[in-house]
Amino acid sequence: xxxxxxxxxxxxxxLAESAVRGDRRxxxxxxxAVENRTPxxxxxxxxxxxxxxxxxxxxxxxPPGAGKSTLxxxxxxELRAASRPVAVIAVDPSxxxxxxxxxxxxxxxxxxxxxxxxxxxxxxxRGHAGxxxxxxxxxxxxxxxxxxxxxxxxxxxxxxxxxxxxxAADTTVVLEAPEMGxxxxxxxxxxxxxxxxxxxxxxxxxxxxRTAAQLRAMLVAAPAAAGSTERPRPKxxxxxxxxxxxxxxxxxxxxALDRRxxxxxxxxxxxxxxxxxxxxxxxIVGDRLxxxxxxxGDGTGTRELLAAVAEHRLDPFSxxxxxxxxxxxx
Amino acid sequence: xxxxxxxxxxxxxxLAESAVRGDRRxxxxxxxAVENRTPxxxxxxxxxxxxxxxxxxxxxxxPPGAGKSTLxxxxxxELRAASRPVAVIAVDPSxxxxxxxxxxxxxxxxxxxxxxxxxxxxxxxRGHAGxxxxxxxxxxxxxxxxxxxxxxxxxxxxxxxxxxxxxAADTTVVLEAPEMGxxxxxxxxxxxxxxxxxxxxxxxxxxxxRTAAQLRAMLVAAPAAAGSTERPRPKxxxxxxxxxxxxxxxxxxxxALDRRxxxxxxxxxxxxxxxxxxxxxxxIVGDRLxxxxxxxGDGTGTRELLAAVAEHRLDPFSxxxxxxxxxxxx
Numbered sequence: 220x221x222x223x224x225x226x227x228x229x230x231x232x233x234l235a236e237s238a239v240r241g242d243r244r245x246x247x248x249x250x251x252a253v254e255n256r257t258p259x260x261x262x263x264x265x266x267x268x269x270x271x272x273x274x275x276x277x278x279x280x281x282p283p284g285a286g287k288s289t290l291x292x293x294x295x296x297e298l299r300a301a302s303r304p305v306a307v308i309a310v311d312p313s314x315x316x317x318x319x320x321x322x323x324x325x326x327x328x329x330x331x332x333x334x335x336x337x338x339x340x341x342x343x344x345r346g347h348a349g350x351x352x353x354x355x356x357x358x359x360x361x362x363x364x365x366x367x368x369x370x371x372x373x374x375x376x377x378x379x380x381x382x383x384x385x386x387a388a389d390t391t392v393v394l395e396a397p398e399m400g401x402x403x404x405x406x407x408x409x410x411x412x413x414x415x416x417x418x419x420x421x422x423x424x425x426x427x428x429r430t431a432a433q434l435r436a437m438l439v440a441a442p443a444a445a446g447s448t449e450r451p452r453p454k455x456x457x458x459x460x461x462x463x464x465x466x467x468x469x470x471x472x473x474x475a476l477d478r479r480x481x482x483x484x485x486x487x488x489x490x491x492x493x494x495x496x497x498x499x500x501x502x503i504v505g506d507r508l509x510x511x512x513x514x515x516g517d518g519t520g521t522r523e524l525l526a527a528v529a530e531h532r533l534d535p536f537s538x539x540x541x542x543x544x545x546x547x548x549x
Numbered sequence: 550x551x552x553x554x555x556x557x558x559x560x561x562x563x564l565a566e567s568a569v570r571g572d573r574r575x576x577x578x579x580x581x582a583v584e585n586r587t588p589x590x591x592x593x594x595x596x597x598x599x600x601x602x603x604x605x606x607x608x609x610x611x612p613p614g615a616g617k618s619t620l621x622x623x624x625x626x627e628l629r630a631a632s633r634p635v636a637v638i639a640v641d642p643s644x645x646x647x648x649x650x651x652x653x654x655x656x657x658x659x660x661x662x663x664x665x666x667x668x669x670x671x672x673x674x675r676g677h678a679g680x681x682x683x684x685x686x687x688x689x690x691x692x693x694x695x696x697x698x699x700x701x702x703x704x705x706x707x708x709x710x711x712x713x714x715x716x717a718a719d720t721t722v723v724l725e726a727p728e729m730g731x732x733x734x735x736x737x738x739x740x741x742x743x744x745x746x747x748x749x750x751x752x753x754x755x756x757x758x759r760t761a762a763q764l765r766a767m768l769v770a771a772p773a774a775a776g777s778t779e780r781p782r783p784k785x786x787x788x789x790x791x792x793x794x795x796x797x798x799x800x801x802x803x804x805a806l807d808r809r810x811x812x813x814x815x816x817x818x819x820x821x822x823x824x825x826x827x828x829x830x831x832x833i834v835g836d837r838l839x840x841x842x843x844x845x846g847d848g849t850g851t852r853e854l855l856a857a858v859a860e861h862r863l864d865p866f867s868x869x870x871x872x873x874x875x876x877x878x879x
């Protein structure tokens with residue numbers, strides 16, 4: 220209603236004002252705009268972004284089967300019991316085939332359909348690499364701006380983008396289940412270094428205490444191994460036990476999150492905020508530059524350069540230099 | 550030896566010439582340079598990239614536990630039995646903690662340590678989003694340039710970046726095991742739409758035939774659901790059965806790969822080549838632009854803009870516009 224007749228800025232203003240007043244349909248529309256990178260999204264972000272910065276964003280990641288969705292549901296329950304509002308972004312690398320939303324989210328949404336202080340949203344990858352990080356960062360900022368003071372960012376996949384997204388939250392929770400398979404153990408190592416808190420879920424299963432003990436031992440040993448200058452220095456995450464299905468250990472997790480939230484800013488949180496900002500800014504810079512290059516002279520020259528690289532008639536560095544020369548001047 | 554005394558171009562020329570002559574140590578050094586995005590990598594790519602374009606790159610992906618590594622080993626065995634050279638890039642989102650290489654690769658490398666026509670390399674993510682796609686694309690081009698006519702790109706994670714990398718191969722093989730858990734099924738949907746060939750592995754297990762039948766039914770039904778204009782039109786992948794541990798079904802998979810290879814170029818292969826080229830070119834454009842902006846006036850202005858976004862004093866679109874203005878002029 221009105222979408223077609225209003226210009227993007229007026230439309231964005233209308234939606235942003237409604238969303239701030241608590242209109243969840245307006246919020247949902249803004250998030251769709253963000254996902255599709257429309258001009259309405261840009262105008263809304265310009266208006267709402269400065270209102271954000273107060274929420275605690277919590278990244279939740281872990282190998283498939285560790286129980287992420289169940290833990291997220293338990294955290295929602297615990298926050299709601301304390302009358303605290305909560306928004307969830309489920310980052311889902313899936314596809315047009317599933318419609319970009321997992322069945323589990325729809326089920327979870329249903330149980331909070333009547334509760335205006337719970338907002339759950341799946342976000343799928345669109346467009347080029349890095350799209351997911353900038354989109355989920357923008358979505359988190361919107362949810363923050365309209366007043367959700369906890370924003371959970373659950374990543375479904377366990378790839379580079381997903382780990383980066385979880386790591387760019389104020390606090391990153393990595394979930395692990397006792398006695399998972401070999402391959403998962405290997406992936407875990409990539410996850411552990413971004414963790415602020417490690418939760419060993421399914422604590423009622425045999426081996427949970429042993430898994431927790433192993434993790435604590437690994438995590439104490441870890442700092443010595445990290446000579447890398449490219450990544451922030453390894454954290455020393457807290458290791459907690461929980462059983463998401465029964466809620467056991469969830470109050471302790473929430474207490475740990477609140478302690479981190481009220482603690483003075485540390486380097487890892489400043490780095491996370493900067494990472495979120497950079498992901499968004501560089502994605503926009505890239506989008507703008509590509510748009511400019513693809514618009515210039517109908518984009519023919521740019522497309523020809525890319526085709527020449529695809530056909531190995533030109534190397535990618537020479538093509539990049541030519542494109543930068545065209546856009547920037549040299 | 551000589552690294553410190555030669556300039557990057559001379560060093561790259563030396564390594565490139567050695568690598569083309571079959572020197573695997575020189576090739577390994579070039580790949581390290583590519584991974585670290587050094588000036589030697591740039592110079593070597595400028596020289597070697599135009600020699601590439603003949604190899605068949607095959608992306609292999611699938612959920613953890615589907616048996617990707619075992620299938621890759623079986624494909625290597627089959628190719629070597631036919632005296633065909635093969636290179637493998639194992640894209641691994643893991644970390645300094647594991648050293649960026651999976652134990653499994655080291656084991657597999659061992660069994661081909663004496664065979665100069667098998668080259669296996671793990672590549673980890675470095676730096677910003679999209680890094681993995683451009684790095685693995687550059688690595689595939691190098692392996693192609695020095696004469697490997699089959700380059701397998703195995704992605705370990707199942708995130709956005711990894712799916713994009715697998716999808717950017719000439720042929721994308723998605724592996725599936727019978728009766729995997731619910732969450733994996735959901736991830737699978739994101740994988741299926743990029744598949745040219747789906748392999749149901751562990752065909753000796755109960756349920757394999759049923760899984761294959763289900764997949765065939767799904768894949769026939771899929772095209773109707775895809776109204777997206779952003780992605781290439783859905784493929785109609787072939788569904789094969791295999792048991793990677795025994796090698797059963799692997800000759801049929803290889804025959805399917807060879808059929809695709811010798812078939813006239815289709816739209817999906819042209820799109821994949823263009824995607825590989827674009828990933829590399831835009832990553833280089835982004836790197837160059839960031840470097841330029843971070844060098845300008847010591848980078849203070851750029852870092853201040855990014856900090857202002859991190860602290861929500863400025864929205865990311867305004868920051869991006871200012872940065873583009875600085876780099877490009879408006």
